[in-house]
Amino acid sequence: MPFARYRTASTAPPTPRWRRLLAVLAVVLGTALAGPAPAARASVTLTEVTGFGSNPGALTMYVYRPAGLPAHPPVVVALHGCTQSAQVYADDSGLPKLADRDGFLLVFAQTTTANNPSQCFNWFQTTDNRRDQGEALSIRQMVSQAVTAYGADPQRVYVTGLSAGGAMTAVMLATYPDVFSAGAVVAGLPYDCTKDNSPYTCMNPGVDLGPDAWAQRVRDAYPSYRGPWPRTAIWYGDQDTTVAPRNATELRDQWTALHGLSQTPTRTTAIGPDATQHDEYLAADGTVAVEVDRVPGIGHGTPVDPGTGTAQCGSTGAPYFPDSICSSYWIARFFGLDDTDPGDGGGGGGGGGGGTAACWTASNYAQVQAGRATTAGGLTYAKGSGQNMGLYNTFVTHTLKESPAGYYTVADTGCP
Template identity: 70%
Template sequence: MHTPLPHESHGSHESHPPLSPQAPLRAAQRLWAGVAVLVMSVAAVLTGPVPAARAAAVPLTPVTGFGTNPGQLSMYVHRPASLPAAPPLVVALHGCTQSAQAYADHSGLPELAARAGFLLVLAEQSSANNANKCFNWFQTSDSRRGQGEAASIRQMVAHAVASYGADPKRVYVTGLSAGGAMTSVLLAAYPDLFAAGAVVAGLPYDCARDVASAYSCMNPGVDLSPAQWAQRVRDAHPAWTGPWPRVAVWHGDRDTTVVPRNADELRDQWTAVHGLGQTPTRTSLIGPNATRHEEYAAAGGTVAVEVNRVPGIGHGTPVDPGTGERECGSTSAAYFLDSICSSHWIAAFFGLTGTDGGTPPPDPGPGPGPDPVPASCWTSSNYQHVQAGRATTNGGYTFAKGSQQNMGLYNTFVTHTLKESPTGWYSLADGACP
């Protein structure tokens, strides 16, 4: 098994995926829980002391009796001091080893809830369900419509609508890692409930159906055709014919826990569900760190899918501490990485802020517009190209994704330069890249 490298930048990294809570796997769960603690301890030693937590925790209200709760999850609500009538509702799902409180305190979502006026519901996993407190996105008993953890979160939404007056037509979901994978589950299983979602360092829906396949999905990833991925979404609720939720994808380009290939597969899955191609209709650079932002627009210009590739970070939620309009979050806990306030851009994509991320801005006419993204070049070993999602393997050989050019043996010794143009299409460019 690959262990996240403690020397990677921007702090600690999340442990491998959860193990099933079923009795035969309890010993393995305890082992991986220990591995998670060890990895974070080593990272802390190498990167220095973790800054002290913020003085005041975000106020959360625990909610019980929200339904039959078949997944045995906990529900918390954060209600800003001022809310409009029938406010939008955002559901947030934490990552492995985290809690609802930690995600509220560091993700930046409560700041955005106050600015944009939405109700925030946070679901929390328990160690009784999963030793590492990961949502069980890979178990069919928890990842299907009307079952387990997915059904529990559905009941939380129904309770928030009934008890807090949230608008049932403006319900959204976002999550990190295992929470991101569970976000994919909810968007597929309940397209009649969620208008949009944002998957942060997560995985495509129905990539795994057991523990073993969960590891393969995370690293090196699973490469299916867009049509195959889309069919898995449609099979989650066969009676549903649309409209489908809009989907935003966020992923660090140095993530070795859930490799960046998963961002490509998520793009393929949801663009195909929406009947779109896999070439972006608009590409730009956003935020203080020049995050690569790709939009896939449907008829009428509404962005159905967007992909945000965050440079220089590993596994975690991108945040940008500060008090500015586009700043949020805290880096005083593991898996919150100083780069860009993803919560700001996610709220915009949901249409909850003054800048509606779902509709491209008007054509400014002549003059400077969004920063164009030039063709990118990547020089790495064949192994690294595959890990990053720029190439695939077959029969021990490596092939550039898009052009399908044969790059030679799949190992760490053969090195090539790949040119990416257009986005997601790679070709050999040895000696011919600027």
């Protein structure tokens, strides 16, 4: 789902030729992506939230709050694709079903035709893809509002999105690595590809840079940041002609290099009903730092698998939700939000796996000494999930839950 023309910003506007070209493409591509009207069906109930900050990107914030949401829940930010809306993404992605089951807060950001004629997030504009400005800052402010107004856990914040929303997911991971523990880019692009390339070139055929060059673009987004870097999942349909699958490889190169990992997967398995290729890149402590999921036989979109099974979710009632595998289920596992096992023999991402979770409550110092957490730059991080636990000392105390073995998440209110 490509972008359209530039929103008016403080920088110099594009030339008249570019303006005409982009306007024409906005109409053509927007019409092509819109597709047939979906059949009528019940919609997920979203709550609009106003007054969440200065909102320089002029975005709208919606929240899905499951009944019985636990105290201090994780929060997942979801970013729709072009021609879509927050409501469409809530209705069809399957995320609300998982939020109900696993107890996390959902924040849906929405852009408008006033920002972009095709309702795309402006991942390609420096006025929107840099820290502390434009759309990136608006989304950051939504996270702050979720923490303040809903009591969400600031150490368990995640982001995912499709296409332009996927590219914006990469923007958020690059510009706010101190906010997001992990992210999932669905049919998106490497961060700052448009530094020296047309957005259309970035989309298809894609741009080939070395891993170190890609990684440097992320480091340049927040030069004073010293880590750790967010864990990153990358999802692509192998028949995508809108955002070329080559971008999955470039995204892999960008994020494995940031984590100091080889571009050769540690292990490869098949997951889901269609044998999606699931490549994992493990850090030294066994954490899945990066994963790449290549879905066979589908084009551009967020893959879903409608049904009532544990590993099923989503709806095909709107364009760009192809019937395949429930990507949102596996993304929640990668984030460490799901303790269930689909029983399909596939390899899980991050926090999946069945069995009874073990819990330990101790100071950050004791958690590190016991091998359940690590320390860097005076801060403590849960081993496996990489969640920031605060200062490395004997005064800050957290409960860590282990599920599966060797994978720890902060669960101050989620353990017996």
